[in-house]
Amino acid sequence: MDIRLDGRCALITGASQGLGLAMSVKFAAAGAKVAMVARTPGPLEAARAQAEAAGSPGAALAVVADISTAEGTEAAYQAAKAGLGKIDILVNNAGGAKALPFEEASDETWQADLDLKLFAAIRLSRLCLPDMKAQRWGRIINVLNSFARTPGPRSAPTSVSRAAGLALTKVLASELAPHNVLVNAMLTGTFKTEQIRRAAGDKPLEDWYATLAKRIPLGRVGEPEEFANLALFLVSDAGGYITGAGINTDGGQAAAP
Numbered sequence: 001m002d003i004r005l006d007g008r009c010a011l012i013t014g015a016s017q018g019l020g021l022a023m024s025v026k027f028a029a030a031g032a033k034v035a036m037v038a039r040t041p042g043p044l045e046a047a048r049a050q051a052e053a054a055g056s057p058g059a060a061l062a063v064v065a066d067i068s069t070a071e072g073t074e075a076a077y078q079a080a081k082a083g084l085g086k087i088d089i090l091v092n093n094a095g096g097a098k099a100l101p102f103e104e105a106s107d108e109t110w111q112a113d114l115d116l117k118l119f120a121a122i123r124l125s126r127l128c129l130p131d132m133k134a135q136r137w138g139r140i141i142n143v144l145n146s147f148a149r150t151p152g153p154r155s156a157p158t159s160v161s162r163a164a165g166l167a168l169t170k171v172l173a174s175e176l177a178p179h180n181v182l183v184n185a186m187l188t189g190t191f192k193t194e195q196i197r198r199a200a201g202d203k204p205l206e207d208w209y210a211t212l213a214k215r216i217p218l219g220r221v222g223e224p225e226e227f228a229n230l231a232l233f234l235v236s237d238a239g240g241y242i243t244g245a246g247i248n249t250d251g252g253q254a255a256a257p
């Protein structure tokens with residue numbers, strides 16, 4: 001199946017590396033224009049150039065913004081809309097790996113996690129929805145992780161933010177289906193990104209991946225491009241009958257289906 005996104009414009013948060021970069025490259029290669037959001041200009045510009053090289057000249061726009069505040073989400077949205085003209089596709093992907101025992105998580109830690117992972121998705125969805133509804137076509141993907149369904153010990157605050165993200169996905173999907181705005185969640189497992197590389201510490205990377213792979217039924221850590229493949233399908237016309245779904249994208253790792 002040749003999946004194309006010609007004429008579509010996407011706003012992707014956390015796009016300077018990892019899964020966000022892989023989705024930006026994949027969408028640009030399929031003909032979309034992408035506004036790529038992150039806080040750090042240097043890596044973001046390198047990522048933008050990579051996405052543009054996969055697409056066409058002008059296909060990728062770098063948007064420097066901190067989406068953990070209301071002002072930052074507004075600025076990101078306005079810059080993306082001014083640069084691309086419209087937003088058909090929103091991917092709420094920016095996140096981090098804050099996982100602590102409950103008694104070690106302060107109010108500040110909880111608030112920061114909720115601001116980045118939940119409120120950014122709420123605010124950006126609110127900003128993008130009027131145009132999506134008016135044109136009767138829109139796609140939103142919330143990138144979550146398997147803790148959304150199977151929270152375990154030492155997973156505060158992220159498991160709570162992710163569970164809320166899954167509920168948000170379902171609320172939005174049911175309210176927006178009459179407007180042909182489709183909203184889904186992708187529950188990640190373990191992928192070869194900076195987030196996972198950082199956790200390797202001093203260990204050789206291949207040894208670290210081999211250790212992680214023991215917990216994954218498919219026996220290997222995922223490639224970001226494999227994550228982007230499903231994202232591309234969901235935001236395309238080919239994914240037009242899927243909404244309100246939370247899809248494990250994890251080599252079989254999650255305990256819950």
Ligand SMILES: NC(=O)c1ccc[n+]([C@@H]2O[C@H](COP(=O)([O-])OP(=O)(O)OC[C@H]3O[C@@H](n4cnc5c(N)ncnc54)[C@H](OP(=O)(O)O)[C@@H]3O)[C@@H](O)[C@H]2O)c1
Pocket residue numbers: 013014015016017018019020037038039040041065066067068093094095096097116143144145188189190191192193194195196
């Ligand atoms: N990789 C995995 O195996 C895995 C596992 C579980 C969950 N996830 C989730 O999947 C998503 C992507 O993961 P990843 O591994 O690709 O992440 P990553 O490599 O750590 O990249 C995170 C991206 O988000 C941006 N970002 C962070 N805070 C931001 C903020 N306040 N405002 C704007 N941009 C911000 C970062 O750029 P700046 O720092 O320059 O802003 C970067 O582009 C995240 O939500 C992550 O929690 C990933």
